[in-house]
Structure formats: structure tokens, C-alpha cells
Amino acid sequence: MSESRCYKVMILPGDHIGPEIMNEVLPLFEMLSSKLDVSFQLMERRIGGNCLDLHHCPIQPETLQEAQGCDAILLGSVGGPKWDRGDSENRPETGILRLRRHLNLFANVRPAKVISESQLAFSSLKPERVEGVDIITLRENVGGIYFGPKVEPGPDAMVASDLCEYTREEVARLTRVAATLSLSLGGKEPLAIHSIDKANVMASSRLWRQVVKETIRSEFPQLEPKLSHHLVDSAAMVLAKEPRKLNGILLTENLFGDILSDLTSVIPGSLGLLGSAELSGAPIFQQGSESPRPKGVYQPVSGSAPDIAGKGIANPIGMFESFAMMCRWSLDLTRVADLIDEAIRTTLDRGECTIDAGGNLSTREAGQAIRRFVQDGLSG
Numbered sequence: 001m002s003e004s005r006c007y008k009v010m011i012l013p014g015d016h017i018g019p020e021i022m023n024e025v026l027p028l029f030e031m032l033s034s035k036l037d038v039s040f041q042l043m044e045r046r047i048g049g050n051c052l053d054l055h056h057c058p059i060q061p062e063t064l065q066e067a068q069g070c071d072a073i074l075l076g077s078v079g080g081p082k083w084d085r086g087d088s089e090n091r092p093e094t095g096i097l098r099l100r101r102h103l104n105l106f107a108n109v110r111p112a113k114v115i116s117e118s119q120l121a122f123s124s125l126k127p128e129r130v131e132g133v134d135i136i137t138l139r140e141n142v143g144g145i146y147f148g149p150k151v152e153p154g155p156d157a158m159v160a161s162d163l164c165e166y167t168r169e170e171v172a173r174l175t176r177v178a179a180t181l182s183l184s185l186g187g188k189e190p191l192a193i194h195s196i197d198k199a200n201v202m203a204s205s206r207l208w209r210q211v212v213k214e215t216i217r218s219e220f221p222q223l224e225p226k227l228s229h230h231l232v233d234s235a236a237m238v239l240a241k242e243p244r245k246l247n248g249i250l251l252t253e254n255l256f257g258d259i260l261s262d263l264t265s266v267i268p269g270s271l272g273l274l275g276s277a278e279l280s281g282a283p284i285f286q287q288g289s290e291s292p293r294p295k296g297v298y299q300p301v302s303g304s305a306p307d308i309a310g311k312g313i314a315n316p317i318g319m320f321e322s323f324a325m326m327c328r329w330s331l332d333l334t335r336v337a338d339l340i341d342e343a344i345r346t347t348l349d350r351g352e353c354t355i356d357a358g359g360n361l362s363t364r365e366a367g368q369a370i371r372r373f374v375q376d377g378l379s380g
């Protein structure tokens, strides 16, 4: 008889809509424990503005340490106008950056896929442009300009700066993750890898392009025909004009990936639909594998949406999608991940979603619809 698994999961709801959408996925833990041979030890901690308010730091050092011992971390979102001041030491967003750095979560996987007919009508692009779009932004997550040395602007500052630096190894390791995703998710035909940079202007981008090329040529020669290089400005234009041309993996640095992944969200229709995985290595695709899994933080792509917080209309789908990715890549619960993905697709087909994605349900009702589907699937 196989042993029952107990997973340790850290819960970081964050600010504004963070706790609202987190509340919609939390009942899944109890549901899974009652239906499957698993249990969960949940640890709720603070991050972001609410942590600054209570502890005067955006994440506590002991939270970082505890996160190290968890199987996965589920995060809502942080930030808001109340804390929109001060230098990086005193900003909510720094809590997320510290967590990424502490756990070395260098690979940020952000899929944007059109999965339901309802999205064709609702996307801000024409239906014929949107059909079949399936793009994964793979963003470098612990380097580049977000983490380089800064000169903060003082009250009378004449200059401020952020340095964008990349090392060979930082580029090579992310390229290896891109190759794994391409080979594992593409089936017989590996996915295209579109490396995005600004090599016509930036030195760090010229290194990026060189190392991506070399890594694919020397370690994954079979993927050479699948690799292309694009300048980021032109890639942004293609994403808005003919996004299918960029189907596959957008392999890119921290700042470009942050911007482009928000841009990809308009294709399926709303930023509130996208989930993400931040990983310390390539995901393991083999179910039941005993190989150690990479560390993972799972969170929606969006921010804390202060403009809609408290109104009960935030879309919880990005949070469910993040939960599904957690099940798939950190908890070895592939069937649950498939079921949640199916629940998202079905509820979108039925128009059972929040207003940003074309429905008229509240956050709570949209969450209930997905949970009902999952419950039925687990019982069936």
C-alpha cells in the first residue's frame, strides 16, 4: 500500500485582491484531503504592504527561512497606493523580489492560452487572430535590471540608476529550462523557442543572444531549427498583431518578460486569467518521479488590482491556474491539475466567470463554479 503524502504549503495572501482570490482556492485543500490519500500542512504568513504595516519589512527573514522547507508556496499579490512611496527597502514588491532571490526561483513560467470559444469573442483582438494562441513567457526572474545595483533618487536627486547585468550561467540555465519545456510540452514536435532581447542596443542582450545560441547548439542541437531571435520592440508588435506567430516559448530577461507577459494576457481576454510558476529549475514532467522537484512559488501574473479590491469582482481564475500548476509541478497531483484546468475551460465555455472575462459572476460565485466542477470530478 502506498504511503499517504503530507505536503507543506505556505500561503501568502498579500494585499488588496490577493486575499480575495486566495480565499477561493483555499477550500480545495480540504476537498483534496477528503477525497484523496493526501493531507496538507498550511502555514499562512504575511508579505507586502500588510507585512510592512505590522513588521516594518515587506517579508520577514523567518518567513524566507520557513519557505525553504515547504513543498510549495502559494501567493496572492502585493502592493497598493498606501505603500507607494519610499525606496526599495520599504516597498511591498520587494517582499516578492526577496522571496524569488532567496529560493533562487530563476525561471518564471507564464502561460497565456486561448482555451475557450468564449475568449474568441471577448478578446480585445479579432477572433481570427486569437484562435489557437498558445504562448508561454519564460522570464528570467532573479537577475537583470530588477536586481542590479541601484542609485535611489533622494529628495533633490539629479540622477538615479538601475544596472542591467547578466552572467553567462544565468542565461544558460534559463535556456536549459526553455529546452526542457519545448521538448516536454511539444510532444512529437518540440515547441518553438523565441528568444527576445534588445541586442541591437544593449550589451547584456548581446550576451543573452550569444549564450542562448551556444547553449542550444551544444546541448540541444535537435532544437536549433526551433530557435529564433527577436528584438523586443518588434516582438511586442507581433504579439498585438499576429500572436500565433509567437506560439511556443518566449525566452526572455526579467524586465522584458514582466512587460510581455502582461501584454499576452489581452489575447485570452484578461490579466485576471493568467497564473504562473516561479521555479528554481526545470519542472519534472514524469508523474511519480522520485527526483527532487524544483522549489516553486505559484501566483497570478497580475498585481493587487487596488482599483477593484473590495468590490467582489476580481477574477479568481489566475489563482486557480496557479494552484493547478502547483499541483502539477510541486505536488505530483497531475490528475487534480488536469481537473482544475478542465474546470476553468468548462466554466469559461458556460460564461460562468467574472465581468473582466465576459461573465457577470462575483469572485465568490466564479470560485464556487470551479470548485463544484472539481468536487464532481473527484467524486466521479
Ligand SMILES: NC(=O)C1=CN([C@@H]2O[C@H](COP(=O)(O)OP(=O)(O)OC[C@H]3O[C@@H](n4cnc5c(N)ncnc54)[C@H](O)[C@@H]3O)[C@@H](O)[C@H]2O)C=CC1
Pocket: 017, 076, 077, 078, 079, 080, 081, 093, 096, 270, 271, 272, 273, 299, 300, 301, 302, 303, 304, 305, 306, 307, 308, 313, 314, 315, 316, 318, 356
Ligand atoms: N506579483 C505581484 O504581486 C504584483 C504586484 N504588482 C503591484 O500591484 C499594484 C497594482 O498594480 P497595477 O499596475 O494596478 O496592476 P494590476 O495587475 O494590479 O492591475 C492592472 C489592471 O488589471 C486589472 N486586474 C488585475 N487582476 C485582475 C483580476 N484578477 N480580475 C480582474 N481584473 C484584474 C486591474 O483591475 C487593473 O485594471 C502595484 O502596487 C504593483 O506594484 C504588480 C504586478 C505584480
Ligand SMILES: CC(C)CC(=O)C(=O)O
Pocket: 093, 094, 096, 097, 258, 301
Ligand atoms: C515584483 C513584481 C511586483 C514585479 C511584477 O510586476 C511581476 O513580477 O509581474
Ligand SMILES: [Mg+2]
Pocket: 258, 259, 262, 301
Ligand atoms: Mg508584472
